[in-house]
Amino acid sequence: MLTIVIPICLSLCSVAVLLAFIRLVRGPHQSDRILALDTLNINAIALIVLFGLWLDSNLFFEAALIIALMGFISTVVLAKFITRGDIIE
Amino acid sequence: MNPWLEGLICVLLLVGSGFTLVGSIGLLRLPDFFTRLHGPTKATTLGVGSTVIASMLYFTTQHDGLSLHELLIPLFLFITAPVSAQILCKSAMQQRLKTTPKTRGKPWQL
Amino acid sequence: MSRLFPHPLLSGVLVILWLLLVNSLSLGSWIMGLFLGWGIPRLCTRMWFENARPRHGWTTVRLLLRVTKDALIANIQVAALVLGPTRRLKPAFIEVPVDIRDELGLTLLMSIISLTPGTVSAELSEDHSRILVHALSEENPEQLIHSIKTRYEQPLMEIFPC
Numbered sequence: 315m316l317t318i319v320i321p322i323c324l325s326l327c328s329v330a331v332l333l334a335f336i337r338l339v340r341g342p343h344q345s346d347r348i349l350a351l352d353t354l355n356i357n358a359i360a361l362i363v364l365f366g367l368w369l370d371s372n373l374f375f376e377a378a379l380i381i382a383l384m385g386f387i388s389t390v391v392l393a394k395f396i397t398r399g400d401i402i403e
Numbered sequence: 404m405n406p407w408l409e410g411l412i413c414v415l416l417l418v419g420s421g422f423t424l425v426g427s428i429g430l431l432r433l434p435d436f437f438t439r440l441h442g443p444t445k446a447t448t449l450g451v452g453s454t455v456i457a458s459m460l461y462f463t464t465q466h467d468g469l470s471l472h473e474l475l476i477p478l479f480l481f482i483t484a485p486v487s488a489q490i491l492c493k494s495a496m497q498q499r500l501k502t503t504p505k506t507r508g509k510p511w512q513l
Numbered sequence: 514m515s516r517l518f519p520h521p522l523l524s525g526v527l528v529i530l531w532l533l534l535v536n537s538l539s540l541g542s543w544i545m546g547l548f549l550g551w552g553i554p555r556l557c558t559r560m561w562f563e564n565a566r567p568r569h570g571w572t573t574v575r576l577l578l579r580v581t582k583d584a585l586i587a588n589i590q591v592a593a594l595v596l597g598p599t600r601r602l603k604p605a606f607i608e609v610p611v612d613i614r615d616e617l618g619l620t621l622l623m624s625i626i627s628l629t630p631g632t633v634s635a636e637l638s639e640d641h642s643r644i645l646v647h648a649l650s651e652e653n654p655e656q657l658i659h660s661i662k663t664r665y666e667q668p669l670m671e672i673f674p675c
Contacts, residue, residue, distance in 0.1 A: 315406075315409050315410065315413055316404075316409060316412065316413060316461075319413040319416055319417060320416065322417070322420075323416045323417060323419070323420040323454075326420035326421065326423070326424050327420050327423055327424070329424060329427075330420075330423045330424045330426070330427035330428075330447075331427070333424075333427040333428060333430065333431045334427045334430055334431075334443075336431060337430050337431050337439075343436065343495075343498070343500060344498075345436055345491060345494055345495045345498065345500060346436055346439065348491060348494075349430065349436070349439060349440060349443060349491055350430060352443060352487060352491075353426065353427060353430050353442075353443040353447060356423075356426075356443065356447045356448065356451055356480070357423060357427065357447070359451050359476065359480075360419065360420070360423050360447075360450060360451045360454050363451070363454050363455055363458050363473070363476075364416070364420075364454060364458075366458065367416075367457075367458050367461055370465070372462055372466065372470065375472060375473060375476075378476055379475060379476055379479070382476055382479050382480060382483075383479070386479075386483040386486075386487060389487040389490075389491070390486070390487060390490055393487070393490045393491050393493075393494045394490065394494075396494050396498065397493065397494040397497050397498075422588065422592065425592045425595055425596065428595055428596065429591075429595035432595075432599060433595065433599060433602075434599055434602070435604075437604065437633075437635075437647045438602065438604050438649055440633055440647070441591060441595075441631075441633060441649045442591075442595055444627065444633065445584075445588060445591060445627075445628065446588060446591060446592060446595070448628075449584065449585070449588050470536060471533055471536065472533045472534060472535075472536040474533060475530070475533050475534060481628065482624075484627070484628070485623065485624035485626075485627035485628055485634070486624070488627050488633050489623065489627065489633070489634055489635065489636075492633060492634075492635040492636070492647065493635065493636055496635065496636065502604070502606075503602075503604060505602070505603065505604065506604045506605060506606065507603070507604075507605040507606070507654075508605050508606030508607055508608075508654075509606060510606055510635070510645070
């Protein structure tokens, strides 16, 4: 059953990535683009976890955790940059 | 594998991917920035949480030994999602982004 | 004991996080975790909230369960709103007056408002007396304010008295 369900989930998540990418291209504002990048990060985590399940490997956990950490930091830094025009005051 | 357990993992995976997709759909089709903020910060976070719990169940039962370290990902996401939502909302208010005409109440002038 | 571990709660959380990260319960992991739980609070004593001494363990557990349940239920409602026709949405900015004074409690309240779907906490006023909340679709602002204050703020004020 899992061999059928995992590809379905992978394709659902890929569609989610595609939709977030359309928002990233369309904008219309910088804040929307940052939000789209944040969503892409979280979708990437879901994809990596699913891929780890598909390959039956526990090694992908670290990659997902690091993407979560970097995604949060980059979102905060970008938002701060467009608010203040500077990152470190 | 126990069929009940496999079914549970499948349901969790489908629910998780479904919520992830709903979050992205919300990001694409809602009318203004402040409403778009709702999709990714919540639906997507819950989706990843559910997917990761499915993965945790799978690795705990398939490989020997308890595998709880996947729990760190949803924990971290649940702590950070409100923070990034708030900081993005603040930056949007500071940039005076337009809200849809139907919105009641006004954002504060920063 | 209190000199060795100035913040027992922070130390405990750090040990648990370390054991989760290395995903093992061997003696070496315990020793390393206890070392980190001893060293990190010692290095960042000044950054930590002065009076973060949560009481009422039972209230905390109940609040946690309530937030989880609300997040699940209302996530489904938000999914229905997102997939339904967008012209039925009634977005609104709502000001919620808050009475809680403890900083950690206030942070937690804003996070809970953001996680419970339908609402995102947007901004805190300068004097920490009001939170601006954006709701995706809200018919009745008074009811929202009332439910935030009774469901989440009341237990938080019990957990973090000033």
